[in-house]
Amino acid sequence: MLFYVGDSEIRKRLSEYTPGSTQNLQGHGYSRVCVQLFGMTGHGKSSLINxxxxxxxxxxxxxxxxxxxxxxxxxxxxxxxxxxxxxxMTDNRGITKLTEEELFEISAQFCQLRTTGEVMWKDGSKRNNEALIKTPKIQEIIVPVFVYSAEYPSAPQTFEQYEAFIREAYNMTDLFPIIVLTKCKQINTKELEYKFRQLGANHVVRIENYTTTNNQRNPEIDTNILKFLEICLEEADQAIDLKLGRDPQQEWSNKVSRLNNMIKEAEERKQKQEKEDEKKRYQSTCILI
Structure with missing residues (x-):
């Protein structure tokens, strides 16, 4: 197997990495990094992890x-x-439509209110309150990653939803998501890359995943994957540097409170809309009578 120059060095840095080591940061209290992968259903999150x-x-x-x-x-x-x-690396349930409920659940994961296991898009507020009682206080840095297939149509309304995800990821983690474009071997992705950068993404990378039917190692693919992982660790250490001097427990509590307030407001809007819809149905019935 022939590697491009530098692959072995990157791989060595990855194997020896500890939080803060790319910037020689010490005494920060963070013990692990979690690279959290999100993306629409079927866009290649699991293949990227493999x-x-x-x-x-x-x-x-x-x-x-x-x-x-x-x-x-x-x-x-x-x-x-x-x-x-x-x-x-955390593989999450594929997003379907990036609804408000899905976005709230994603935010709960960014807040470390979820462990491994089944992902549900409903009853987020109730499960958040339950999780607050038993959430382990792990000093963990979250690196958000959004996986996007270049084969997928990029409608304007779809990118409005992605903007909400990118904004929330930054609010919860202090990092803009790293965008990974998959399935782009025969596709010009310059317009896609531009759109994601316009939404705030600092890093947009192209990766052709290995799969069960196409797993012959390729030096170029290996190098791209190693460089992506190196970006993840550099971003993690950037977040650690930003958080130096802050109270991590207070910061975490503030973010959880913000999330629960958002969910509460959404539930109130939903209940108000349901009442208005019921009122309209009642008025329509009266008119028919």
Missing amino acids: SCLCVAKDVKYRNVANSSIANTATTMMRNEFKLNNAVY
Whole structure:
């Protein structure tokens, strides 16, 4: 297997990484980094995790994240995969329409209010309050990643939803999501890259994932994956640097309170709308009578 110059050095840095080490930050209290992957259903999140595990550890490709050959949803759970003792990748349930409820659930995950297991898009406020009682106070840095298939149509209204995700990711993690464009081998992605950068993304990378049917190692793909992982760790340390001097417990509590207030306001709007709809139905019935 022939690697591009620098691959072995990047792989060594990945294997030896501890939070803060890319900037020589010490005494910050953060013990692990969680690279959280989000994306629409079938866009390649699980394949990206499989590819990262394969390349970072320089081992034979295995479908450990249970990715699908077709563009269908296979991940309904929130699963965690270990890159090294301090770095984990989290595969989340595929987003369907990026509704308000889905966005609230994603924010709850950014706030560390969810462990691994089944992902549900409803009753977020109730589950948040339950989670507050038992949430482990892990000093963890979240690096948000949004996986997007270049084969997917990019309608203007769709990007309005992505803007909401990118904004919320930044509010909760102090980092703009890293955008990973997949399935783009034969596609010009300059317009896509521009659109995501306009929404605030600092990093937009192109990666062709390895899959169960296409897992022959390729030096260029390996290098792109290693560079993506290096960006993740650099972003994590940037977040640590930003958080120096802050009270992490107070910051966490503020973000959870903000999230629960958002959910409460959304529930109140929904109840108000339901009452208005009921009133209109009643008035329509009276007119018919």
